[in-house]
Amino acid sequence: MEEEYEEFSQEQINELVERFEASIKETNSAYFDVEEFEEIIDYYDVTHDTKRLNIALKTASSIHPNHSFFKLKEAQRQMSSKRYSIAISILNDILEIEPENYMALQTLAFTYSNMGNHQRSLEIHLRTLALTSDLKDVYMNVAYEYESLHDYDKAVVYLKKILENDHEDEGALYEILFCYEVSKNMDESVKFFSNFVDDHPYSQTAWFNLGITYSNLELYEKAIDAYDYTLAIDEGFSSAYFNKANALININKYKEAIDNFNDTFIYEEPDSTTHMYIGQCYENLDNRDAAIKHYYKAIEINDKLPEAYVNIALLYFNIENYSKALPMIKLALEISPDNVDFKYILGDIIAEMEDYETAAGVYIDIAEADPDNKEVYFDLAGIYWNMGNKEDAFAILEKGIEVSKINYRNYVRLAEFYYELGDKNMSLNYISVACNSNMEGCLELISGITHLMEDEAVRELIDLKK
Incomplete structure (x- = not known):
């Protein structure tokens, strides 16, 4: 009769490790049986003591040269170090003697997967199905490899096999949602999770995934019901409050969204992202002070969140409080110095402060960093014009038109400039070109240029173009 293996206590493991380390120092050949070496090696593996792990593996292999466990551990160590060819060679040696060694085959599959050879990894994982009664891990590994091969339908087949044996397996449920999302098969996702909650109505994970699916389909009312x-x-499912709040935002129910965002703080630590969302809700409710308060709360939690500084800067910019907007956008740029959008806001703030030379420098930097930016030429031309540099203003607009011949904004700006120079015919010509390019945008832009809209000829041309 085979002797039953008894697990070592932590105290026994510590004594083994001490005895092994003493034998290393004294360079004596203390004997440890296979089970003892397994515990020693696992200890060093868990504690990431690579040096002693190597010594233990070499010593164990020399004392017990025919035991595959130590070879397997060495192969796993080589795989972790990305020495894949060595790992494969060791594993093949094991499998030559023990062709049905489950752990060796599994490690070989992982090695090929790490190498990017997902087809070979899949084939090996499928072989292991006949070698174990615990099929859940194999099914999951097979699903992962099918995902890596972009065969999401087959991945779902194996994930469903996991649920046949354990309908509460959250990992399989989330992975199925992932497959449907990546393959953009939301209709099938609705069908699957709807059927699943019919069969298992107390599965909060399935209801949650159904909510995500409905949100992806922009069916926000149904998503809210699912959440x-x-x-x-599970009233403590904080992610459900968060997702429900986002769904409420999409149907303009900002007060309810704020309530649900605040509910997340009951069950988990407040985070900067949630405060950002709350701030945006208050912006939509025209409650500027509350919005700024939550953006500052986001910064208290994460002072490296540039969007919070930007949102505060824009709120001050919109009420023409440029002296408060400027330091906030500068702080955002300290965190993300190459962000073109942030630089653009900086340029706009400085331009409104009538520091045209500095604003021009900012816009020039943007144009140099992003020459295909269609908007910067319009604003830079306006700065040059305000500085009295009319030649550069026309030149930069010509460059802008080279970048985009259909950008109506540059044509409207040319119309504005020619009108101010007294050349009404050229002005009307460019208004006509702008209207042909984008009638709606042209009307919106020209409506803000008072001296153009007050001109009867301009109004008649626009009426004709409508």
Whole structure:
């Protein structure tokens, strides 16, 4: 009769490790049996003591040269170090003697997967199905390899096999949602999770995934219902409050969204992202002070969040409080110095402060960093014009038109300049070109240029173009 293996206690493991390390120092050949070496090697593996792990593996292999466990551990170590060819060679040696060694085959599959050879990894994982009664891990590994091969339908087949044996397996449920999302098969996702909650109505994970699916389909009311079912099952499911709040934002229910965002703080630590969303909700409710308060709360939690500084800067910019907007956008740029959008906001703020030379420098930097930017030429031309540099203003607009011949904004700016120079015919010509390019945008832009809109000829041309 085979002797039953007893697990070592932590105290016994510590004594083994001490005895092994003493034998290394004294360079004596203390004997440890296979089970003892397994515990020693696992200890060094878990504690990431690579040096002693190597010594233990070499010593164990020399004392017990025919035991595959030590070879397997060495192969796993080589795989972790990305020495894949060595790992494969060791594993093949094991499999030559023990062709049905489950752990060796699994490690070989992982090695090929790490090398990017997912087809070979898949084939090996499928071989292991006949070698174990614990099929869950194999099914999951097979699903992962099918995902890596972009065969999401087959991945779902194996994930469903996991759920046949354990319908509460959250990992399989989330992975199925992932497959449907990546393959953009949301209709099938609705069908699957709807059927699943019919069969298992207390699965909060399935209800949650159904909510995500409905949100992806922009069916926000149905998504909210699904999240409510999730929370009825588990009131502490903070992600459900968060997702429900986002769905409420999409149907303009900002007050309810704020309530749900705040509910997340009951069950988990407040985070900067949630405060950002709350701030945006208050912006939509025209509550500027509350919005700024939550953006500052986001900064208190994460002072490296540039979007929070930007949002505060824009709120001040919109009420023409440029002296408060300027330092905030500068702080954002300290965090993300290459962000073109942030630089653009900086240029706009400085331009409104009538520091035209500095604003021009900012816009020039943007044009040099992003020459295909269609908007910067319009603004830079306006700065040059305000500085009295009319020649450069026309030149930069010509460059802008080279970048985009259909950008109506540059043509409207040319019309504005020619009108101010007294050349009404050229002005009307460019208004005509702008209207042909984008009638709606042209009307919106010209409506803000008072001296153009007050001109009867301009109004008649626009009426004709409508």
